[in-house]
Amino acid sequence: MKEITLGIDIGGTNTVFGAVDLDGKSYFEGRIPTPEYKSFPEFVQKIHSVLGDLIQNLNFPHKLIGIGIGAPNGNFYTGEVNLAPNLPWKGRLEVAKEFSEVFGLPTWVTNDAKAAAIGEMMFGAAKGMRNFIVITLGTGLGSGFVVNGDLIYGHDGFAGEFGHVIVHPDGRMCGCGRRGCLETYVSATGIKRTVYKLLADNLEPSKLRSVSFDQLSADMISKAAKEGDQIAIEAFEYTGKILGSKLADAVAICSPEAIILFGGLAKAGELIIDPVKKHMEENLLPIFRSKISILQSGIHGSNGAVLGAAALAWKQLGYSVKS
Amino acid sequence: MKEITLGIDIGGTNTVFGAVDLDGKSYFEGRIPTPEYKSFPEFVQKIHSVLGDLIQNLNFPHKLIGIGIGAPNGNFYTGEVNLAPNLPWKGRLEVAKEFSEVFGLPTWVTNDAKAAAIGEMMFGAAKGMRNFIVITLGTGLGSGFVVNGDLIYGHDGFAGEFGHVIVHPDGRMCGCGRRGCLETYVSATGIKRTVYKLLADNLEPSKLRSVSFDQLSADMISKAAKEGDQIAIEAFEYTGKILGSKLADAVAICSPEAIILFGGLAKAGELIIDPVKKHMEENLLPIFRSKISILQSGIHGSNGAVLGAAALAWKQLGYSVKS
Numbered sequence: 001m002k003e004i005t006l007g008i009d010i011g012g013t014n015t016v017f018g019a020v021d022l023d024g025k026s027y028f029e030g031r032i033p034t035p036e037y038k039s040f041p042e043f044v045q046k047i048h049s050v051l052g053d054l055i056q057n058l059n060f061p062h063k064l065i066g067i068g069i070g071a072p073n074g075n076f077y078t079g080e081v082n083l084a085p086n087l088p089w090k091g092r093l094e095v096a097k098e099f100s101e102v103f104g105l106p107t108w109v110t111n112d113a114k115a116a117a118i119g120e121m122m123f124g125a126a127k128g129m130r131n132f133i134v135i136t137l138g139t140g141l142g143s144g145f146v147v148n149g150d151l152i153y154g155h156d157g158f159a160g161e162f163g164h165v166i167v168h169p170d171g172r173m174c175g176c177g178r179r180g181c182l183e184t185y186v187s188a189t190g191i192k193r194t195v196y197k198l199l200a201d202n203l204e205p206s207k208l209r210s211v212s213f214d215q216l217s218a219d220m221i222s223k224a225a226k227e228g229d230q231i232a233i234e235a236f237e238y239t240g241k242i243l244g245s246k247l248a249d250a251v252a253i254c255s256p257e258a259i260i261l262f263g264g265l266a267k268a269g270e271l272i273i274d275p276v277k278k279h280m281e282e283n284l285l286p287i288f289r290s291k292i293s294i295l296q297s298g299i300h301g302s303n304g305a306v307l308g309a310a311a312l313a314w315k316q317l318g319y320s321v322k323s
Numbered sequence: 324m325k326e327i328t329l330g331i332d333i334g335g336t337n338t339v340f341g342a343v344d345l346d347g348k349s350y351f352e353g354r355i356p357t358p359e360y361k362s363f364p365e366f367v368q369k370i371h372s373v374l375g376d377l378i379q380n381l382n383f384p385h386k387l388i389g390i391g392i393g394a395p396n397g398n399f400y401t402g403e404v405n406l407a408p409n410l411p412w413k414g415r416l417e418v419a420k421e422f423s424e425v426f427g428l429p430t431w432v433t434n435d436a437k438a439a440a441i442g443e444m445m446f447g448a449a450k451g452m453r454n455f456i457v458i459t460l461g462t463g464l465g466s467g468f469v470v471n472g473d474l475i476y477g478h479d480g481f482a483g484e485f486g487h488v489i490v491h492p493d494g495r496m497c498g499c500g501r502r503g504c505l506e507t508y509v510s511a512t513g514i515k516r517t518v519y520k521l522l523a524d525n526l527e528p529s530k531l532r533s534v535s536f537d538q539l540s541a542d543m544i545s546k547a548a549k550e551g552d553q554i555a556i557e558a559f560e561y562t563g564k565i566l567g568s569k570l571a572d573a574v575a576i577c578s579p580e581a582i583i584l585f586g587g588l589a590k591a592g593e594l595i596i597d598p599v600k601k602h603m604e605e606n607l608l609p610i611f612r613s614k615i616s617i618l619q620s621g622i623h624g625s626n627g628a629v630l631g632a633a634a635l636a637w638k639q640l641g642y643s644v645k646s
Contacts, residue, residue: 011567081573143576145576145577147477148476149483152470152471152576153578154454154577154578154579155578158610159577161608164575165572167570176608176609177609190562191343194407248491249572250576252484252487253468253475253482253483253484253485253573254468254475254482255475255476255479255480255482255484257478271365282379283501285484285487286499287481288498288581291478300596
């Protein structure tokens with residue numbers, strides 16, 4: 001009888017889910033469009049029915065033992081999602097309670113970046129590590145800090161907002177209402193803003209001059225940089241410089257073994273890792289130099305968020321990392 | 324039979340020690356001048372003999388159960404002190420091993436700021452808290468970050484170097500060889516430097532104009548501020564602004580319940596706490612606002628460092644906080 005957990009990643013556009021065993025093997029992946037469900041209970045019922053069909057098709061003896069959920073603003077302590085700007089249902093959603101009741105399984109909730117960190121610890125690049133940081137580089141910048149083998153949730157469950165440490169007090173406007181937050185520079189959106197600033201400040205020809213802000217994507221910038229586009233290369237250098245210098249501060253606090261980059265922009269590989277590493281090293285206290293790895297996510301395929309959410313359930317059920 | 328632990332605070336000038344019970348009651352305090360002992364083993368033997376006499380005078384049945392030591396560069400994992408610039412013995416000192424052999428007791432070592440954090444958790448302002456930050460404001464700035472009820476030691480034992488996060492990349496020269504570290508602004512030495520900068524930049528009369536840099540102390544600045552000296556008041560405001568804005572970054576990472584200020588400069592009370600609180604709040608993400616207390620140390624008397632060191636032993640022996 002194989003034990004499996006369900007991982008559910010609730011996103012503004014799609015909600016993706018799967019079944020994952022303790023080796024990190026994923027057995028299927030389901031997907032529903034999040035905004036199509038008028039109420040949150042209706043949404044949960046739909047996932048229950050789609051998952052029920054998928055699970056019935058598993059052709060081996062199995063036992064579902066828990067559910068892990070990654071959701072925007074997901075709070076581990078309360079199991080709730082509160083005021084998530086890009087979910088269709090407003091107010092306070094009792095996510096863990098609702099799923100637990102409908103599925104009859106113990107359910108845990110956290111935000112997507114913290115789920116990613118647990119995924120890296122159970123199944124990815126942080127296997128066997130007890131002190132590391134995961135930085136998720138998507139539309140924004142999320143983070144999960146692990147110390148002594150446990151995630152930092154903080155007093156209220158809202159720790160890990162590294163995207164909102166301040167780079168420049170009078171810097172770029174952030175969605176949080178303040179200025180100069182790290183994620184306004186270091187994220188898929190941040191590097192777009194940097195490209196536009198560089199196009200404004202410089203005269204170099206660049207294929208990116210023909211792309212509108214709305215059309216521009218981190219992938220395009222990455223592709224241009226790989227083809228030698230100076231503006232794109234400079235944008236990665238600038239992004240890495242800012243992330244590297246702020247990571248040096250995070251290292252001074254936490255002294256991690258490694259920092260793992262996860263998500264869309266991290267797929268640029270050495271384009272982003274090299275400048276991050278260089279500028280982090282330049283800003284580290286001597287005692288920390290040449291000790292900390294900068295790694296790409298060890299979770300492969302499109303289901304990283306699902307694996308992370310399932311890993312949360314495995315961890316909370318008391319299963320430790322297989323090495 | 325009352326169980327007691329020994330707390331030892333090794334400093335560059337004096338080494339202070341005492342015996343502490345699980346209520347945080349201290350029974351005596353001994354002190355020897357650190358630099359007078361040619362070798363580290365000789366120094367340990369001297370403490371053993373002085374402590375032996377003090378312990379013999381305890382007039383109640385007691386049992387010594389462990390030793391906690393706070394020392395510059397003290398590493399919890401290795402029990403060693405390595406390359407401490409202000410201790411007379413060079414190289415790598417096997418502090419825990421040496422004390423443990425001479426006293427026949429289990430011994431733990433950490434640095435003074437981390438010992439202070441454990442002291443606050445066991446006996447001081449952080450009783451019952453599981454997520455908080457202690458900032459020690461002495462010659463430099465030390466820190467102890469507690470998450471999930473445990474200190475962040477980091478991968479190598481060197482976590483908690485909040486004094487070396489960067490405020491200004493081209494800022495004040497720091498003893499670590501870099502520029503712009505937090506402790507060059509926020510510490511007893513930092514506020515002296517700020518007073519001198521303010522005296523240079525402004526024309527206001529100030530009683531501090533008659534004091535040389537070498538003579539100037541944080542106490543003098545505090546006294547002048549309390550008497551209405553504008554330069555001194557401005558120096559506290561500037562110090563609090565920088566600490567407050569950097570604490571907002573630390574809160575984004577750790578989401579603590581409280582931040583506790585410890586050590587000489589913290590004794591200035593609201594002179595430092597008010598601007599720290601104001602500027603931290605201004606820089607916090609909305610989700611963290613008006614939730615985090617800034618407190619003065621709850622360890623009173625001159626033996627805070629000894630209590631902290633003894634608390635380390637209590638904690639490692641598995642005793643939890645009495646409430």
